Amino acid sequence: MDAKLIVDEVRLTPILISDPPLLNVQGVHQPYTPRLVVEVITRGGVSGLGETYGDGVYLDLARPLAEALPGRAVTDVNDLFALAEATDPGPRSGSGSGSGDEGASEAGVDAGGLRGVRTADKLRLSVVSAFETACLDALGKTLGLPVHALLGGKVRDSVEYSAYLFYRWAAHPAGGPVDDWGAALDPAGIVAQARRFDRAHGFRSFKLKGGVFPPEQEMAAIRALAEEFPGRPLRLDPNGAWSVETSLSVARELKDVLEYLEDPASGTDAMAEVAAGTEVPLATNMCVTTVQEIPEAFAKGAVRIVLCDHHYWGGLGRTRELAALCRTYGVGLSMHSNTHLGISLAAMTQVAATLPELHHACDTHYPWQTEDIVTTRPVFRDGRLTVSDAPGLGVDLDRDALAALHRRWLDDDGTLRDRDDAAAMHAANPEWRPRRW
Ligand SMILES: O=C([O-])C(=O)C[C@H](O)[C@@H](O)C(=O)[O-]
């Protein structure tokens, strides 16, 4: 193996990034959210970048993997999975996500309850994804090739994203960064938010994060969007907060305007029951988030669209494997997003560019993020990002910004190092409990 491709060092930098008070079924986003930046530096002096979740449970897995990687080649991405398993320190406790299931749980749900089942394997895949991306970035930079070329080449020159609309407050209840978006708590507020996304970024599709208010109010917001933007693709995602009956009645009411309904009900059986009773396509990033869940969900016809996410599916290569499975079973593909920065956005765009079967605009939280650690903020035009043909991911690290956000992580007393939307909500209302309709 060419010595230039051997990993010399791996740097892990946990950071806290500013996040607005966005509401969801689990509570409200905290003022800062953790991310982990992975840098793989080769003996050739090239630095490859990756980004993933930064909560303690992920750091616990990333540290031993980072120690084991030097001496291996950045081409050996298929071996990362076995290496991550071999270096997994095993059951953990008390990383403080507030969910009480931080250990190598085989049966819980993720800390926020928004991303489906939480298994030891899935946690590892989320960590491996950043290492894989960093290795591919380093390999691409060394060879002078974009990451999409390493994945077999792009099938499109730009990737479409959707506007991610949230009910939100103007400010965080316990203080924190304030932006100029103001509150959005009713149909008029959601339409105003959509108009701004449309003006600023040209997004054509709109997704509303639901599960916050009673379904009638959220349906009124979708109706208001349909009137303001006739014919545009609209999605509603209550993160499994509705019963089968409620889901069916929402689907009936909105069938003429919805592109898809995302995770209306919780669990494969409930989704399958809803799917059997409506023509509205159901999408998921909750009941199909691991390969183990695919056979049952596809056999029961529970979903017509799976939202891929390279973070929890285990990287860019594994995302392509998911796409192949979906293609085999005639299931469509879209893309999920959590709070993330420019490294992840570049990785999402590179892999999306290689997926012929991606026919829905990808989700991204990125426009909500006011901070970044890449030197140049990507610009959406007509709701699309141009696919970079520069070597690697096509982004450079802003080391001053990285240091500042890491300083924030170091200065935190531990309260914000693990995402906990319910805790943030309890700061406003100690009596608050997640609601179901
Ligand atoms: O279901 C989804 O699309 C998500 O889970 C996306 C995000 O997690 C979003 O709901 C959030 O961060 O509040």
Ligand SMILES: [Mg+2]
């Ligand atoms: Mg979703």
